[in-house]
Amino acid sequence: MLKFLSKVRIEFNALDPRIASCMEFLAQCNARKAKESNPACQVQVKRRTDDHPPQIAVTFVNGVEEVFNATSTPAQTIRNMILEKGQLLETEQMFREAGEKWPVIIPEEELHQSFPGTKVWCIFSNLMISGLVLRVCQGKQKRRSSDSNLSELPNILGVTLEDYQNVPA
Secondary structure (H helix, E strand, O other): OHHHEEEEEEEEEOOOOOOHHHHHHHHHHHOHHHHHHOOOOEEEEEEEOOOOOOEEEEEEOOOOEEEEEOOOOOHHHHHHHHHHHHHHHHHHHHHHHOOOOOOOOOOHHHHOOOOOHHHHHHHHHHHHOHHHHHHHHHOOOOOOOOOOOHHHHHHHHOOOHHHHHOOOO
C-alpha cells in the first residue's frame, strides 16, 4: 500500500472514541511489509487536543493529496481506495513510458464492435492444448478422481479426438 504513497499524515485526539480507524491504519502503515514496499514514505502522526474529527491524509507519489474522514471510513476501505488509485497510477505510468497518450480514449463506435480475436485465440488455445486433450482421450494420462477431472476437458474446450486428427501438422 505504501509503495503508491509519498506521505501519510494521521491526525487524532487520543481521548476521542472514534480513533479506531486511525489506529488500525497506523498499524498497517507500520507493518514490516508495508515499510519495505516504500521506505521513503513518510508516516506522520499528529496527536490533537481539540475536538477535530480523526482524519487520514495521504499524498500519492504523483503529488495528489487525498483526505479521509477516519470517523466514518474504516481503515480497510481507505487501504482499498489507495490500492485502487495506485493501480491506476501504475497503469498511467506504463502507458506514458510506452509513449501513449493518457487517458486512453476509446471511440464510442469501437466500444460496440465485436472482437474477432476471441474466436481466433480460442482456436489457437485449443490447438495448443490438443496434445493434452489427445492424451486424455486416449487414456494415456491417468489421474485419480480426486485430481482435476481431465476427462471433462474435451467437453469444456469443445475439442474432440477427431478434431485433433483433422488438424494439419
